Amino acid sequence: MEEHMKKIKVNIFLSFLLLTSIITTACGAGSSQDTKVQSAGQGEHHFKLTTIVAPTHSWTKTAEKFKEELETRSDGRMKLEIFPASQLGPEADMIQQMISGSVDFGYITTAYLASRNKELNAWLMPFLFEDIGDANKMRDTEAANQLLDLFSEQGLVGMDWLFTGSHSILMNSGVMDSPEKFKGKKIRAPGSEVINDFYNALGASPVPMPLPEVYQGLQTGVVDGVNASADSAYSQKFYEVGEDFTLLNQFAFNAAVLMSKAKFDSLSKDDQNIVEEAMKVAIDYGNELAIQETVENLELLKKEGLNIHKPSSLKAFQDVTEQIYKKYSDKSPLTKEFIEEAKSS
Template sequence: MKLKKYLFMLIMAALAVVLAACGGGEKESDTTAPASSDEASSGESRTFKIAHVVQESHVWNATAIKFGEELEKLSDGRLKVQIFPASQLGAEADMVQQIETGAVDFGFMTNAYMSTREDSLNAWFMPYLFNNLDEAVAMRDSEEAKQMLDTLSSQGLLGLDFMFAGNRHVLMKDGFAKTPEDLKGKKIRIIGSPSMQSYWEKVGAGPTAMPLSEVYTSLQTGVIDGIDIDLDALVTEKYYENAKYLTLTNQTTFPTVIVMSQAIYDQLPAEDQEIVKQAMKTAVDWGVQEAVAREKANLETLKEAGVEVLETIDTAPFQAVSDEVKKEFSEKSEIVKSFIETVESK
């Protein structure tokens, strides 16, 4: 009996040890549950890739550099950028594809190219809508501008902001562009955009779309007679070496659409998403002021280089064409229509 009692107590003790071990295991697994994706990725270091088409001296590149500086500061050095300027990663179509897939994180894409993908972006190119760059910059935070950026979500892109290079003017090899008659039959290089194409066709010119890399030699060899250009690109690309007549027409403004890969953004923890947005806003706030300042400085640079400059023209001869273009694109997009009405009501 004593032996049976002893064996029973021994078995019960062993069972108690096993149950305690199992219970302890359950408690330990509760405290070591997998971290959420945000927790897992917070605090990680990362280098973002930024692509664009302009030279390193251009104001857009300067703004990308500023973004990198702000990003590093806000993240205590965890987040950095690597910039690929001057179409190093291919044409804009290639860049956007890389951004969509997440191979590239950010793009400073020309509004001209992006307007071929989204009708509402043609609003920025409505002729003679802005008298100067300050007026264009003032529309950056408009409801219509936010709507334009929102439309890009369907393309796998997060629209972050608009940055500017200046207003568009006309540089010619022979004479100024005071009236449509001065432009009839002239081959004018444009950057491909539905609204730009429409405007120059209606003016009577021969709009010729070509990448920046081909413009210098095309002017030099006479393949084109002139270009539709902003002053920053005109100075940084040195097109004035092959054409000397600049008319400050202010026919349109010229933004870059700053986009981010939605796939990459969604991978970031909330903290880093906020850092990205705050750093970009600070950079663009700085960049637009830099662009305004450069308008004056670039004009002086061109004059010193011997460029003949016609600073003011009577835009009345272009009014009929302007009205046609505005009507055409207002019918394609309610955002364009609202954008024009908002600007013209000020």
């Protein structure tokens, strides 16, 4: 009888061990399944986006639209923190932050980026586009997509092109409707080679200056004028320190929409799709907003007392324009292709 009881106890103990093993295995499988879900990109993501413009600028509003789309499409898993007005430093710092992965997205001006890759000067050819709507038609062309592909070599993903209003000339004083008017003037320009070439060819001195410093530069006479859109003229309040705005529309000013390649590659395919779709919707919105706000901001600038001038003809600038087209076309087949495609559209 005692021997029988021992056998019963042993069997109970073995059964307990077996049950424990089954429970542990099941829990382990559940944990493994959770890991698979997490690795499939179902976890939360907290992104950062940076740009140089003011909180009231259309690019910041575009970033807010992107934030909204991300949260909606991911059921709240994706959050976005926006840093406008160069809060994270100048554009050179923004690029390095995206390459390292400490910042995820940036709206970086093509004028700055062209200092890193000369091919991007294609967007900045003077008088290539009649207005921002005309420039926006180039966004999905083969040449424009080839320019986006260049960013992969720098640890970045080129996602799209975001426009602000075409750039014209805002001056402390003076109507700038002919090349002669530019001689001896100091013009704040973004620092791109082609924009510098344009002003130098007109006899002006292009002055590089961070956007947040331009207001004071105009106010103190460090510069005589600024290369500006109606949007930036209003959002940066340049009308308070300038008198005349000549609508040359000489440059279709835009930004490359960039993402950290390290961050993009870390996302699951599904989450990559969410990011891409959300950004596409946001940029569509932003470019339409820029077109709309150009008209609205010109009216607001008039109400603020800024004198608006529209030249009847731009023929006086033709020689300088063709000279610059030839110089950059000779340097780059892609730039030549871009110019020809823009002219034919």
